[in-house]
Amino acid sequence: MVTVTFDKVRKEFGTMVALPGLDLAIGSGEFVSLLGPSGCGKTTTLRMLAGLEQPTSGRILIGDRPVNNLAPGERDIAMVFQSYALYPHMTVAQNIAYPLRKRGVPKAERPARVKAVADLLQLGPLLERKPRQLSGGQQQRVALGRALVREPKVFLLDEPLSNLDAQLRAHMRAELIELHRRLGKTMVYVTHDQLEAMTMSTRIAVMRGGELQQFATPAEIYHRPANAFVAGFIGTPAMTLADGEIAAGQGRAMLKLGTLQMELPPDHLSQAPTGVLPVTVGVRPEDVVLGAGDGQASIRVVEPTGHESIVLANAGDVVFTVRVPGDSPLRPGDTVPFDLRRERLHIFERASGRRLNADRDLASGPARLSVTV
Ligand SMILES: Nc1ncnc2c1ncn2[C@@H]1O[C@H](COP(=O)(O)OP(=O)(O)O)[C@@H](O)[C@H]1O
Ligand SMILES: [Mg+2]
Structure with missing residues (x-):
């Protein structure tokens, strides 16, 4: 279990300021959603946490360790993207085992870890199938499995459900809530879908134009929106x-x-x-x-x-x-x-x-x- 801290994190792309200065302190074991309209800086925030993008200034800490200068592989995080490309020629088991192979985990250790993850995600009966033989939801579970198998300290998820149809999204929301409850790991979840953020999060960071508007529990955001933007953005209708x-x-x-x-x-x-x-x-x-x-x-x-x-x-x-x-x-x-x-x-x-x-x-x-x- 580990905290995540953004300390005055600024990100410029050329002359464009994507994030003027983000301060955000995520508690250990929280499920925090970064929520806001397209282009507000959610993915950029997550990619900086993952080490795929360098902040222009400011510090990012995982636990009490500053990670600005650590490569993605040294950060003890795992990331699941919206487009979860599985290897089509590998079985489910091989896809899940892939990160272990890449990291040189001894071959003898791998099957047990794959099995544990497959059990957790109810993928046991599918382990010998190829991705094309799976439904969209099953494929998404394999992508999650590939992230989970590394047992990282922090999970980063960037709109992982947005390619799924409405019914499956609702189902996966419930699965993610359950998964978070069982693992108790810190999760940072990017979405533009307020329903996802409201249903799954311990706290929501509402963003607009690179600026944090409010960081609070779903109930607080619903009943006490900090400003008119949050008020209009949260709630359906x-x-x-x-x-x-x-x-x-x-x-x-x-x-x-x-x-x-x-x-x-x-x-x-x-x-x-x-x-x-x-x-x-x-x-x-x-x-x-x-x-x-x-x-x-x-x-x-x-x-x-x-x-x-x-x-x-x-x-x-x-x-x-x-x-x-x-x-x-x-x-x-x-x-x-x-x-x-x-x-x-x-x-x-x-x-x-x-x-x-x-x-x-x-x-x-x-x-x-x-x-x-
Ligand atoms: N590599 C990049 N180069 C230039 N501009 C970028 C780059 N990545 C993101 N941006 C810009 O930064 C802003 C935030 O983007 P992003 O973090 O992807 O938003 P979100 O994930 O909330 O939709 C947008 O205006 C986007 O166009
Ligand atoms: Mg994005």
Whole structure:
């Protein structure tokens, strides 16, 4: 078990700054996802950790050992890529044994280590097959096996599931969670898929344009996004983000959201605002109330997904995304009473995107569906 530390790591490609200065401390045995849109620097971060790319400046440590000057083979890591090229002419057993052969592990030791890994990944019955005789998921498991067999201290995975179909991805997610639990090794996982990051990670590092936006547990990132970018990036369907204003006075804070007006609960913000403050307001789909409240919403779209439906509802001049139970009788064109769960509103400074909420709201527990129509 071992920690991984990025200490002011900067990476330039020519005149292009991919990472201006990354600070990230990954705990021993964690499963950390680097999550962000394409081009935000996830792969570059992982490749520097692997030793395939040199930082322009800053230090990378594995455990308490600086590894900047160590070759990839000296770092005690194993990496699984999105394109997991297996050797087509070798059997599964030979593919898994290959890293051992390459590293000069004595021949007599190899079968036992291959078998242990094959058992772990349920590849036992497939050991004599060639890659072309395997399904995509089985091939991915062999690629994992080839990384595992070396018993590295840290596993690096770069979008390893993105070539798989949706059903298989869900299955492999569960397998990776299980694998991490059993091995207890530090894993760094790159993905642009927030569902993968949310389901598997102990903590998620959300990145944008080479900058770390937030590094926290999935629950914290969901319930307390550090800024408007994280708020909009995490959650399916995405939360509604709308421009508004907070007008403060006499110890009260009135939120104006287009034509909607409401008083914010006392202590909702970390600092009492003064005057009029332009904000961006974030509302999760489960935090809109349809069927109760003083406001009024008109239903525009109802998208059934089975156990729930996603509704687009106009209130004032804002279009809210709302989660309702699948058996809700709401239909497009309906007009219904409307409210927001004010204690759960996310408030961001409009100019900077910075979160303004007081940090007590995580304790308010998981969101409940609150529709009474
Ligand atoms: N070898 C390279 N040469 C020049 N630019 C690169 C190189 N590798 C990555 N980049 C650039 O660095 C940025 C981050 O890339 P990358 O780490 O691959 O992003 P991600 O994995 O998050 O999609 C992108 O703008 C990309 O174009
Ligand atoms: Mg990438």
